Amino acid sequence: MHYPLGTVKRNIVRADKAVTDQLGQYGVATVHEAMGRLGLMHTVMRPIYTGARVSGTAVTVLLHPGDNWMMHVVAEFVQPGDIVVAAITAPCTDGYFGDLLATSFMARGVRALVIDAGVRDVADLTQMRFPVWSRAISAKGTIKATLGSVNVPVVCAGAAVNPGDVIVADDDGVVVVPAAIAHEVAEAAAEREANEGDKRRRLAAGELGLDMYKMREGLEKAGLKYID
Amino acid sequence: MHYPLGTVKRNIVRADKAVTDQLGQYGVATVHEAMGRLGLMHTVMRPIYTGARVSGTAVTVLLHPGDNWMMHVVAEFVQPGDIVVAAITAPCTDGYFGDLLATSFMARGVRALVIDAGVRDVADLTQMRFPVWSRAISAKGTIKATLGSVNVPVVCAGAAVNPGDVIVADDDGVVVVPAAIAHEVAEAAAEREANEGDKRRRLAAGELGLDMYKMREGLEKAGLKYID
Amino acid sequence: MHYPLGTVKRNIVRADKAVTDQLGQYGVATVHEAMGRLGLMHTVMRPIYTGARVSGTAVTVLLHPGDNWMMHVVAEFVQPGDIVVAAITAPCTDGYFGDLLATSFMARGVRALVIDAGVRDVADLTQMRFPVWSRAISAKGTIKATLGSVNVPVVCAGAAVNPGDVIVADDDGVVVVPAAIAHEVAEAAAEREANEGDKRRRLAAGELGLDMYKMREGLEKAGLKYID
Amino acid sequence: MHYPLGTVKRNIVRADKAVTDQLGQYGVATVHEAMGRLGLMHTVMRPIYTGARVSGTAVTVLLHPGDNWMMHVVAEFVQPGDIVVAAITAPCTDGYFGDLLATSFMARGVRALVIDAGVRDVADLTQMRFPVWSRAISAKGTIKATLGSVNVPVVCAGAAVNPGDVIVADDDGVVVVPAAIAHEVAEAAAEREANEGDKRRRLAAGELGLDMYKMREGLEKAGLKYID
Amino acid sequence: MHYPLGTVKRNIVRADKAVTDQLGQYGVATVHEAMGRLGLMHTVMRPIYTGARVSGTAVTVLLHPGDNWMMHVVAEFVQPGDIVVAAITAPCTDGYFGDLLATSFMARGVRALVIDAGVRDVADLTQMRFPVWSRAISAKGTIKATLGSVNVPVVCAGAAVNPGDVIVADDDGVVVVPAAIAHEVAEAAAEREANEGDKRRRLAAGELGLDMYKMREGLEKAGLKYID
């Protein structure tokens, strides 16, 4: 479905809250593996401070370069547990978001912002512990002149995001899990996680991955040559 | 006025010290807004450690790629409260500045370095709490073979800087305030700051920016469509 | 000597351990100076957490884009005190390395990883204090399908690395010291370091570098003009 | 709808051929305007030779970094008038496509390739007049080891592409028109084009855009100040 | 002098026309040398087609990201022989300029556009032989909502430009010559050019630069070692 700029979709179907929260426990790398290595945002998206790990349901906003008008519009449609995902219609590093908007978002239960542009007041945001993943940090403010959209499908940092999808973000980046497969991905992630403890113990004891994963035969077949 | 490379201007008129210090309290984002959104350096300029906020009067130095000779020349003309602003005549990421120069600069009261190139010894600089905003971190040293200039107008990371201008730098970046308008900008910044407390309280209480800023009518006029 | 992809060299001659450790004390900037300003990796190589300084003997691994199969092969040939240096045959930011491989590497005495690509699980790696210098952070996993090589000469982030070379890495970046000149470089570094204490004291007392380094005559000869 | 990697959708609904061809006449800039400034790929996408302008219906292929296996799979499902749109699951500049694949594609009526990665044999492709828009040119070949997908929704260079959408590409870049609005966009583009001839004549005669577009009042209201 | 956004300076003093034209004959590399290696724009500025060489007097325009309103304002103040130099207040790659504006500029005698952003309709501009140097090519259009300035000092692609300065642009890039030193630079350029013919002949005859420039002694003094 195609939405022209200037469209606000009021009602969206959010991924299940329990599953959303569960996905947050596994972290981005595990979730990305669990969903078949799709949905990762570009590595240019970095947290403004390290150590945060969050998950939430995506509320999307599409903005014009240098214009954050729709940031105020989206604030009306967020619910506790949401993560706002902001995409821009052309590359831009301006600072669309600062401590005032963060105050508003936090007051309404938003867990994080993921934005394919810049943010500012990062010292304040860090102190407030409002996590943001962004392409840039910039003190440059924005105008309020051109309409964008809210809760339409967007592309953010190379990943397609639909409203209601699960967003997981941590120091490794940001991954998008479509709402329809969130449950299935959570199960696959749980399974991966379950296996890791044993592997970690064996590797910590000095066992080689080569042996643990039984790779020697495959390497030999592929023609690996050992020389002295 | 055009100055050939190899010119050192001994005497410059610095912005008023009280105003310079006052501007530092507001931070880069507020100051940048207050001066009409001009004077911001490119977002590639990042602090070597987070949490520093400084202001000071610009002493400028223009250097050749890979050559930091003039860094030693500029040290003779700094005064307590200055920030050294270093521009390079072509793109370069070499490490022009390390703990020895920082020791010298600190001994002479310099508050920070802003350099459109690289610096090194950043672990030492961090421990010394000498703040630097730079384009790169590089262990690559520089030679001393070609003359540059001191206290001439320069372009640093995309911003024009005149000697004596006010520099404000924090985690959001670096902004340049021309000395002639420093007072006026400080007043505008103070006014912005004064308004923010009230706004922050209202937003924290859950009021929407849409209502607080009275944006609904404008959005409607612009044709914003709400759908379900 | 040219090695086709798919070659593992079991035995390498490592730089002397005492000299390797000694070089680590001086840090990257000093070592880079001491070896005549060669061997520095590109500044895009950044530590995943600040404050680490390590040195070690290089064990090299050459990998295919998006394929970390050889990471498991190299683990069999590391010794305590080694640093694994990973090069890729084409630009890639995928996450080749995470907490499981780090557990394995640490169990076998590896001191650090230097990789011209991405890594993941950086929150875990930080907590484990396993230092990594990389071009990117990415949750994107890798496959195990194509052979690379172990302990062949590689180019990592623009620097030529031979197995057994000394790697020094800290917040300033990564430098490679060929094993054959490690002793000589360590001596030169020690000498540089010895001189720095005195210089630091004099600069801290306010002496100008201009005078300490006796630069005034050279500047005058070069034609530096002072104006008012 | 979410498709796991390893899915080939055989049948897709293509945009109307007449409308697709019509859109190609207007060029990327006009079409992008006509559809409300959405759907443009990132400016990093450049033609391998200048002067080509094409439109066609998108057949999509999603590939693994460094792996062009699916390029051969997609060739079975193209029809005359199609443009192959290739997305990669992580950033990669490898050369996925050369003169042999181009020969195959041309034989099957494919009009162009749009790929968010690299291509090679560009001298041959230029001579064959097979137009390609790509992020890079690279002689680096790819392997055939990991499954991707064909005719699933993809994100290519920041733009969402669904199979059957209209792709328009020329020296200005690449734009995607959703099949569902192709007709409407073509009409809007035709209208824009119709107006341009008259504007061009007036501007060529020296009339100012200020007057032709009646901008003076708006500028005055906005507060524009003229000084001498 | 500081000008707030929203200022149009009607009257400027242009560099002498004869000198401006003369500088164009020497090309960017020679002029840049002749003025002491200052004033070069960043190498990211590339011509939209090769083979053009122009010079002209700078008329400056400062624009908001994504907003080309002032392009229409500047058109009123250009004179035959001018080059429009467009700077943006924050990084932006949008297409500010296309064939209609080019038609208008050509009708008024403008010789070229130099813009630190994107342009579009480049196939048309190439056919019209209207030369543009830009940072990007982008079909993305711009809005008309925010005031910028005309004929104020700007920083364009890292170079300071004052209205009336001489701009020289060719396949090597773009250089700015301050009006006050244009004559002196032209003389120095002429002198350089005069010397080059003889040098070229001697080098073409196989004479070494080493001998022609008498470099052997300097190299020996610097300690160059020849080995076999």
Next chain:
Amino acid sequence: MHYPLGTVKRNIVRADKAVTDQLGQYGVATVHEAMGRLGLMHTVMRPIYTGARVSGTAVTVLLHPGDNWMMHVVAEFVQPGDIVVAAITAPCTDGYFGDLLATSFMARGVRALVIDAGVRDVADLTQMRFPVWSRAISAKGTIKATLGSVNVPVVCAGAAVNPGDVIVADDDGVVVVPAAIAHEVAEAAAEREANEGDKRRRLAAGELGLDMYKMREGLEKAGLKYID
């Protein structure tokens, strides 16, 4: 072997001339495949004009950022059929090379320049048909103050180059073939080339690569799913 900066190796062993010339016929993509996908320079290396294809024996030069002194030194040691490969000790885009040096190089039989930095006078170089592959085009000149080296092993644009190696360059980029395996690589390239004619004919006739390369079974085993 480690060489300090300031070393000129007079005598090198060049790859066989016939083999060098033969490799040039195959082009970069074929040669890169034939040598097992190693030795390719970074894709940032682009020709200053399209359509050139050359091969030659590498004469290497290592230069300081912003300093082309050694370009004149290397000119004494080139022979007809050589390609000069220039590496820089730190990232730099300055214009190290222009029409005068090109005149000198051409007079001495040099076939091309490959430089990990910038060049200038590209309109002249194009007219002279002296091909250059470079990272940048820049009018910025260089000084002559610091020694580099000639005919030492270098890393150029990510590829290790030893003096005497074969360089092949065309519109697809630049590849390095170690002299010791040049003959073997030429044979492998010839074999690849021989096979391509038949493949091209079959693909041009509409045969699918899927069938020609017998990929269907492999894809099925890997689990490819066709849906409607």
